[in-house]
Each structure stands twice: as C-alpha cells, then as structure tokens.
Amino acid sequence: MTQPKAVVLLSGGLDSSTVLYGAKAQGYQLFALSFDYQQRHQRELQAARAIAHQAGVTEHRVIQFDLRQWGGSALTGETAIPQDRPLAVMGEGIPVTYVPARNTIFLAFALAYAEATGAGTVLLGAHIQDYSGYPDCRPDYLAAMGEVYRLGTKVGREGQPIQLIAPLIQLSKREIIQLGDRHGVPWALTYSCYQGRELACGRCDSCLLRQQAFQDLGREDPIAYDTPS
Amino acid sequence: MTQPKAVVLLSGGLDSSTVLYGAKAQGYQLFALSFDYQQRHQRELQAARAIAHQAGVTEHRVIQFDLRQWGGSALTGETAIPQDRPLAVMGEGIPVTYVPARNTIFLAFALAYAEATGAGTVLLGAHIQDYSGYPDCRPDYLAAMGEVYRLGTKVGREGQPIQLIAPLIQLSKREIIQLGDRHGVPWALTYSCYQGRELACGRCDSCLLRQQAFQDLGREDPIAYDTPS
Numbered sequence: 001m002t003q004p005k006a007v008v009l010l011s012g013g014l015d016s017s018t019v020l021y022g023a024k025a026q027g028y029q030l031f032a033l034s035f036d037y038q039q040r041h042q043r044e045l046q047a048a049r050a051i052a053h054q055a056g057v058t059e060h061r062v063i064q065f066d067l068r069q070w071g072g073s074a075l076t077g078e079t080a081i082p083q084d085r086p087l088a089v090m091g092e093g094i095p096v097t098y099v100p101a102r103n104t105i106f107l108a109f110a111l112a113y114a115e116a117t118g119a120g121t122v123l124l125g126a127h128i129q130d131y132s133g134y135p136d137c138r139p140d141y142l143a144a145m146g147e148v149y150r151l152g153t154k155v156g157r158e159g160q161p162i163q164l165i166a167p168l169i170q171l172s173k174r175e176i177i178q179l180g181d182r183h184g185v186p187w188a189l190t191y192s193c194y195q196g197r198e199l200a201c202g203r204c205d206s207c208l209l210r211q212q213a214f215q216d217l218g219r220e221d222p223i224a225y226d227t228p229s
Numbered sequence: 230m231t232q233p234k235a236v237v238l239l240s241g242g243l244d245s246s247t248v249l250y251g252a253k254a255q256g257y258q259l260f261a262l263s264f265d266y267q268q269r270h271q272r273e274l275q276a277a278r279a280i281a282h283q284a285g286v287t288e289h290r291v292i293q294f295d296l297r298q299w300g301g302s303a304l305t306g307e308t309a310i311p312q313d314r315p316l317a318v319m320g321e322g323i324p325v326t327y328v329p330a331r332n333t334i335f336l337a338f339a340l341a342y343a344e345a346t347g348a349g350t351v352l353l354g355a356h357i358q359d360y361s362g363y364p365d366c367r368p369d370y371l372a373a374m375g376e377v378y379r380l381g382t383k384v385g386r387e388g389q390p391i392q393l394i395a396p397l398i399q400l401s402k403r404e405i406i407q408l409g410d411r412h413g414v415p416w417a418l419t420y421s422c423y424q425g426r427e428l429a430c431g432r433c434d435s436c437l438l439r440q441q442a443f444q445d446l447g448r449e450d451p452i453a454y455d456t457p458s
Contacts, residue, residue: 065294065338072345094383101341104381108337109294112330116301136381144376151370152333154323 005029005119007110010060012047013192014185014210015125015168018176020055021183022167023123030057033113035106037067037099039075041196050189059117063109073099074194081194083203087212090205095133097194097205103136107145107164114162115153122149127168127176129209142166173213188222199226234258234348236339239289241276242421243414243439244354244397247405249284250412251396252352259286262342264335266296266328268304270425279418288346292338302328303423310423312432316441319434324362326423326434332365336374336393343391344382351378356397356405358438371395402442417451428455 006028010016023030032052036045045062052060071077074096082096103126110122126137135141142164150161168176180187192210193200200207202225214221235257239245252259261281263274274291281289300306303325311325332355339351355366364370371393379390397405409416421439422429429436431454443450 061298063294065292067341069290070342070345072341094386098383099341100344101337101382104337104340104377105334108330108333111333112296112301112328113299115329116299135383135386138380141377141380144373144380147373148333148370148377151367151373152365153330154327154364157323157364 003027003029004121005031005114005117006121006123007031007033007114007117007119008123009106009110009125010034010048010052011125012044012051012190013125013206014173014180014187014190014213015127015176016048017051017185017190018180018183019123019125019167020051020057021180021185024055025183028121030055031113031117031119032057032060033106033110034060034062035109036062036064037076037102037105039067039099039196040081041075041191041194043193043196043198044191047189047191051186054186054189061113067099067102067105073097073102075099081204083201085205085208087208090133090209093133094135095205098134101136103134103141104145111149111153111162115155119162120160121163121165124164124166125168126166127171127173129173139169142169173209174216177213177217190223197226199224201226232256232258233350234260234343234346235350235352236260236262236343236346236348237286237352238335238339238354239263239277239281240354241273241280241419242354242435243402243409243416243419243442244356244405245277246280246414246419247409247412248352248354248396249280249286250409250414253284254412257350259284260342260346260348261286261289262335262339263289263291264338265291265293266305266331266334268296268328268425269310270304270420270423272422272425272427273420276418276420280415283415283418290342296328296331296334302326302331304328310433312430314434314437316437319362319438322362323364324434327363330365332363332370333374340378340382340391344384348391349389350392350394353393353395354397355395356400356402358402368398371398402438403445406442406446419452426455428453430455
C-alpha cells in the first residue's frame with residue numbers, strides 16, 4: 001500500500017510540532033509548509049527548519065510573501081506586542097496579534113501544495129486556547145474551509161477531497177505537551193515568542209501560555225528565555 | 230456618507246477589467262489587487278497596471294509569491310499551453326491551465342487586504358464560461374468561500390462580514406463585453422493570452438474565447454495578435 005501523504009502547517013511552535021510528530025507516528029509521508037510573511041518573529045522559521053529536519057520530512061517548503069505592506073497586525077507592523085498580560089485577559093476579544101485572514105492564506109497555500117503533491121490530508125495545529133481569540137482558528141471557520149477544500153480543487157471535484165484536520169482542536173496547551181511527549185517532540189528546538197529575538201522574551205502572550213503549560217505539568221520549559229522566568 | 234471601498238481582483242483581462250469599471254460606476258473607492266505568482270503570462274501584470282491607472286484606483290497592490298515551486302499547471306510549468314482547441318472541447322473537464330487552489334489563494338489575500346483597508350466588498354470576475362472548467366470559479370465554491378469570509382475575520386465576527394461578489398457569474402463573454410462597453414472599459418489595454426508574449430498568440434483557449442466573443446458582436450478585438458486572426 002502506498003504511504004499516505006500529509007501536508008503539515010509548521011510554524012515551529014509547540015502545537016504544529018506536535019501535529020508533525022503525531023502525523024509521523026501515524027505513518028504519513030510528511031510535507032511541511034511554513035511561511036515567511038515578513039512577520040516580526042522570523043526566528044520561528046529557524047525553529048521550523050530544525051524541527052522539519054529532525055522529524056525527517058520528505059520536503060519542507062517555505063512560501064514567501066509580504067503581509068507588512070498593508071499592516072493590520074502587531075505581528076507585521078509597528079504596534080507593540082503586549083507584555084505581561086494575565087492569562088485571563090488573553091481570552092477576551094481578538095488580540096492585536098491577529099493578522100487579517102492569515103490562516104485563510106496559509107490554508108489556501110496548503111491546499112495548493114497538497115493537490116500538487118498528491119497529499120490527501122492537510123494538518124493544522126489550531127486548538128481550543130487559540131479559538132478563544134482568533135476567529136480563523138475556530139471549528140466553524142475550519143468547517144467552512146473544509147468545504148472550500150472540497151469544492152475548490154480538481155481532486156475534490158473528482159471525488160477525492162483533501163481533508164483539512166485540526167487534530168489538537170479540543171486540547172489545552174498542557175494536553176498538547178503531554179501528547180507531544182508521547183511522540184517525542186524535541187521541545188528544545190521549538191520557538192513560540194512573538195518578539196522574534198534570538199531568545200524568547202518570556203513576557204508576550206505566547207511565551208506566557210507556553211511557560212504556564214509546562215509549569216502546570218510541574219516541568220521546566222527547556223528553551224532559554226531572555227528574562228528569568 | 231463615506232464612500233464604500235471595494236477590493237477588485239484584477240488580472241488585466243476582459244472580465245476583471247469589466248468588474249473594475251463596473252465598481253467604479255457604482256461609486257466604490259477602488260483597491261485593485263494582482264498577483265505575480267511567476268505565471269507564464271506575466272505580461273498580464275503590465276495590462277493590470279495600465280488598467281488600474283486608467284481607472285484611477287486609489288491603490289493597486291501586486292502580491293508576489295512563487296507557485297512554480299510545486300508545479301501542477303501549464304500556467305506555471307513546462308507543460309505546453311493547448312492551441313487551436315475548438316470551443317466545444319474547451320468546456321469538457323478541467324483544463325491543464327488549472328492552477329491548484331489558485332483562486333483560493335487569491336481570495337484569501339483579497340480578504341486580508343479588504344480587512345486591513347476597511348473594504349466591505351471583494352469583487353471577482355468569475356463567470357459562467359469559467360465554471361464549466363475551473364472548479365474554483367463555480368457558484369457553490371464561491372458560496373463556501375463566502376462563509377470563510379464571514380467566519381474567518383475579525384470584522385466578520387464582529388458583525389460586518391466582507392462580502393464576496395462575482396458580479397459577472399451569470400454572463401457570457403459576449404455579455405461581459407457589452408457591459409464593459411457601457412462602463413467604458415479600455416479594451417485595447419487588456420490582455421488575456423496564456424502564453425504571455427508581448428503580443429497575444431491568438432491560439433490558446435483564452436485568446437480564442439476572447440476573439441469569438443468580439444466576433445459574435447460583429448466587432449474586431451482591438452488588441453494586436455501575433456498571428457493573423
């Protein structure tokens with residue numbers, strides 16, 4: 001039997017790395033896809049490359065385009081990244097780190113990549129903590145995108161739609177770490193910080209959520225931080 | 230009252246130019262969006278720039294990315310563009326000029342651009358002749374993408390979804406030319422050829438459909454062709 005192929009959206013953070021290693025454990029041939037959209041935190045691309053290499057993917061593509069040109073987000077513009085926000089506050093409303101239609105763009109490229117390489121599955125690391133804030137991580141959005149996958153491609157029209165799956169959607173960050181542990185995710189290679197400096201800041205929402213999750217499990221986050229955590 | 234803003238996907242061909250001039254006639258403030266995806270026919274970008282300028286758009290963005298890297302289409306790869314196909318044959322199946330998920334990528338960027346600039350409408354020149362062949366021009370696909378527009382953005386979640394409209398969907402090429410005439414589309418600036426040489430080839434599906442439409446109206450296509458038509 002032919003090995004099934006999957007396209008995995010890989011940012012280099014905890015979630016997408018867990019998805020990649022989970023897909024590896026399930027026996028998929030792996031096609032990793034990352035994006036250089038002139039985001040502030042291009043450091044994450046280094047992490048994505050290291051993890052893709054470590055996981056032994058068949059191919060890792062990095063698509064380049066520039067989302068700075070129209071701004072609209074703290075991740076691509078000059079707006080400051082919020083620091084030291086309490087976890088309870090993070091869940092309120094849509095954060096300034098929201099990038100207009102970013103996941104729609106990512107998932108569109110993933111669909112193209114999957115169709116061109118003959119992959120039947122696209123895997124995305126969206127999960128329950130994300131969709132408190134980001135509109136394009138929520139289940140109803142992902143279902144709508146699944147319809148676009150079904151109707152918008154040659155393979156879908158011919159009866160073999162590419163499946164869009166978010167395997168972590170119901171998990172908390174803590175549960176994701178536990179799952180990643182089982183699949184041997186090399187946490188020390190991951191990078192989550194929104195600031196994008198060589199060392200993670202330890203103060204943005206992304207760093208704080210990550211540190212909290214490791215702490216809840218009674219463990220230390222193995223990456224180095226710029227500030228003592 | 231504030232002038233409403235629209236993002237118009239502008240390829241430089243007959244259809245998208247008609248949409249642009251139609252939107253101008255309706256009083257929209259115009260934001261044109263084109264793509265340099267390393268397509269064979271980059272000549273069309275020259276046409277798009279000329280038409281955007283002529284129409285007096287507020288802004289014309291050209292997004293660059295490379296779809297050649299995974300191939301999958303005669304428009305981005307080495308596969309030959311079919312020549313001299315009878316019009317009846319063109320309607321059968323999905324053509325080799327289909328680019329995997331191209332419209333999904335275009336519409337994803339258009340959504341981002343609309344949200345970032347505060348445009349309430351995205352206009353696309355898909356029409357009835359396209360959707361005989363291309364899956365991502367058909368009404369059911371566009372409806373699914375409309376749901377993605379509604380659910381995948383901050384503005385959509387907050388109650389002001391960006392509308393995706395394909396105003397030409399029910400029109401034939403001939404009717405599009407008649408509509409464009411009423412809005413003063415400068416046909417001589419448009420470019421439709423898949424080959425992408427300075428002069429249109431007159432033999433690819435796109436040239437043939439265009440020439441046929443002008444001919445049906447008892448008129449001459451005002452652009453120059455490489456071969457006598």
